[in-house]
Every structure is written in C-alpha cells, then in structure tokens.
Amino acid sequence: MQADNSLLLGLDTAGSSCSVAVMDKGQVLASRIETMRRGQSERLLPIVQEILDEAGKELLDMAGFAVTTGPGGFTGVRIGLATAQGFALACDKQLVGINNFKVLARGVPIVEKVKDIQIVVIIDAKRADLFVQSFDSKLNSLTEPFAALPENLSDLLPEGNLLLVGDGIDQAYEYLKKAGRKIAISTSSANADAQNLLFCAVEHQLFDKKNKSVEPLYLRAPDVSLPKDKPTF
Incomplete structure (x- = not known):
C-alpha cells in the first residue's frame, strides 16, 4: 500500500x-x-x-x-x-x-542538523548505564545501539562535535565535558x-515493504529477582 x-x-x-x-x-x-x-x-x-x-x-x-x-x-x-x-x-x-x-533523532529540528554534527541519542536505562546510538546530520547511523556507563561513553563515540538528545543527557553531560568533547543540547523533546x-x-x-515480525530492542536482560530460600532449576 x-x-x-x-x-x-x-x-x-x-x-x-x-x-x-x-x-x-x-x-x-x-x-x-x-x-x-x-x-x-x-x-x-x-x-x-x-x-x-x-x-x-x-x-x-x-x-x-x-x-x-x-x-x-x-x-x-x-x-x-x-x-x-x-x-x-x-x-x-x-x-x-x-x-x-531513530524516532528521537528524527525529532531534532532541521536547523540543528548542521554539517559535521554528530547526533547522540542518550536514553535513561534506569540503572547505572545508558542506552546510546549516534547518527550523522542526515540521520545515518554512526554506531550500532549500545549500553554504556556514562564515564565510558566518550571513548565509544566517534570523534566530532556532539548534539545530545534524550532523557539520559544529565547523566552523561559532565563526563563528556570532562573528556573534552564539544557539546550542544537539542531543543527537541527528550x-x-x-x-x-x-x-x-x-x-x-x-x-x-514485505511484512517482518516486530521484535523488541533490548540492550540488556530484564532485571529479575528470584524468591529467596527457594530452589532454582
């Protein structure tokens, strides 16, 4: 259709x-x-x-x-x-x-998608790590999706100026700044x-396109707590 x-x-x-x-x-x-x-x-x-x-x-x-x-x-x-x-x-x-x-990167305003900018989408993983993927100004992927601790993030991103978007920015900002990265924050929704x-x-x-099954993207296993004092198999 x-x-x-x-x-x-x-x-x-x-x-x-x-x-x-x-x-x-x-x-x-x-x-x-x-x-x-x-x-x-x-x-x-x-x-x-x-x-x-x-x-x-x-x-x-x-x-x-x-x-x-x-x-x-x-x-x-x-x-x-x-x-x-x-x-x-x-x-x-x-x-x-x-x-x-991809959805968050698409939401970045056109005026912010300038040449040589790297759009870094950072999602709060609700734990110590963050979910991250990087795109160029034309929204081509520069990295695969990955999970990383904030202090390790700079080393896992390509070189270049960063435009941050997502609800995990606060957890990553100071680490990226200390690593000497040039940073801007998008005005788009987190x-x-x-x-x-x-x-x-x-x-x-x-x-x-041909129908494909829609599968969830998990970058880590769900957190599961087993009952205490009960055998596991």
Missing part, C-alpha cells in the same frame, strides 16, 4: 512517556504525548480513544500501525508492542516497528513522540 495516502496510527510507551498520533496522507491529524515514569498500561488506551475522537476516526479506519520497539523499560516496551500487535490483528492491517533512537514515529515509517516506506 502507499503509506502516505493512508490513515496510520502510531504509539510509544517504551520510555518515560506515553504518546499516540494519527496521520492521514502524511499529515498529522491529532497527537499527544504525556510524560510518566509508569502507568502507561492504564493510560494508553484512553489516550488512543481521545486521539481517534479528536481526529474523527475509528480504529478500524486505520490502514496500518507503527510502534516503538525500545530500548526502554521492559514493561513499557512490552505494553506498546502488545497493544499495537492487538490493534493490527483485530483490524487485519500491517504493523511496523522502529527503535526509539521523549519519543508518536508523530516522529509515523514520519519515520512513511519516510522509510516501511509499510511498502
């Missing part, structure tokens, strides 16, 4: 927010992003309905769905994927997934916006 001529719904719950957007013919009809550390499972479906009402559309009107695949909180990633997969199955429509690094998710999907013509 031609995605830019279709109604599309995108959603993100992987990070510290909940975001939903509806697009028609490449134009955003309605969108919302709400910051929240937890509670996405309770808030997501009401936001979806509110956005559909605002756009004057029904879920069955959608020609396709897009979802962020992480990295982020294990529960948040699963909530978004499960909901989007349920929508796609119920409507018998295609589902595509895009990682949060959280993934479903509008940019949909723009990514359309610009990369993901809906026009």
Whole structure:
C-alpha cells in the first residue's frame, strides 16, 4: 500500500512517556504525548480513544500501525508492542516497528542538523548505564545501539562535535565535558513522540515493504529477582 495516502496510527510507551498520533496522507491529524515514569498500561488506551475522537476516526479506519520497539523499560516496551500487535490483528492491517533512537533523532529540528554534527541519542536505562546510538546530520547511523556507563561513553563515540538528545543527557553531560568533547543540547523533546514515529515509517516506506515480525530492542536482560530460600532449576 502507499503509506502516505493512508490513515496510520502510531504509539510509544517504551520510555518515560506515553504518546499516540494519527496521520492521514502524511499529515498529522491529532497527537499527544504525556510524560510518566509508569502507568502507561492504564493510560494508553484512553489516550488512543481521545486521539481517534479528536481526529474523527475509528480504529478500524486505520490502514496500518507503527510502534516503538525500545530500548526502554521492559514493561513499557512490552505494553506498546502488545497493544499495537492487538490493534493490527483485530483490524487485519500491517504493523511496523522502529527503535526509539531513530524516532528521537528524527525529532531534532532541521536547523540543528548542521554539517559535521554528530547526533547522540542518550536514553535513561534506569540503572547505572545508558542506552546510546549516534547518527550523522542526515540521520545515518554512526554506531550500532549500545549500553554504556556514562564515564565510558566518550571513548565509544566517534570523534566530532556532539548534539545530545534524550532523557539520559544529565547523566552523561559532565563526563563528556570532562573528556573534552564539544557539546550542544537539542531543543527537541527528550521523549519519543508518536508523530516522529509515523514520519519515520512513511519516510522509510516501511509499510511498502514485505511484512517482518516486530521484535523488541533490548540492550540488556530484564532485571529479575528470584524468591529467596527457594530452589532454582
């Protein structure tokens, strides 16, 4: 199908927010992003309905769905994927997934994407490390997604001026500064916006490609605590 001529719904719950957007013919009809550390499972479906009402559309009107695949909180990633997969199955429509690094990089304003700048997306991993990926000004990947401690980050990034985006900037900034890196901070949102998710999907013509299963992007295993004084197998 031609995605830019279709109604599309995108959603993100992987990070510290909940975001939903509806697009028609490449134009955003309605969108919302709400910051929240937890509670996405309770808030997501009401936001979806509110956005559909605002756009004057029904879920069955959608020609396709897009979802962020992480990295982020294990529960948040699963909530978004499960909901989007349920929508796609119920409507018998295609589902595509895009990682949060690409969505956040897409949200950087054009005026900030100057030549020779390195866009570094830094996501708060809610632990000692950070989730990171670097892009050039044209959003080509300079590194693969990786997890790193803030004090090791500079050594893992290519040389050059850095433009930081994401909700993990505060944890990395001083270490990068001490390493002598030239740093700027993007004015874009620190959280993934479903509008940019949909723009990514359309610009990369993901809906026009052969269906692939949408898998979560985990850069480390989920944290699991085993019960005490019980045998493990």
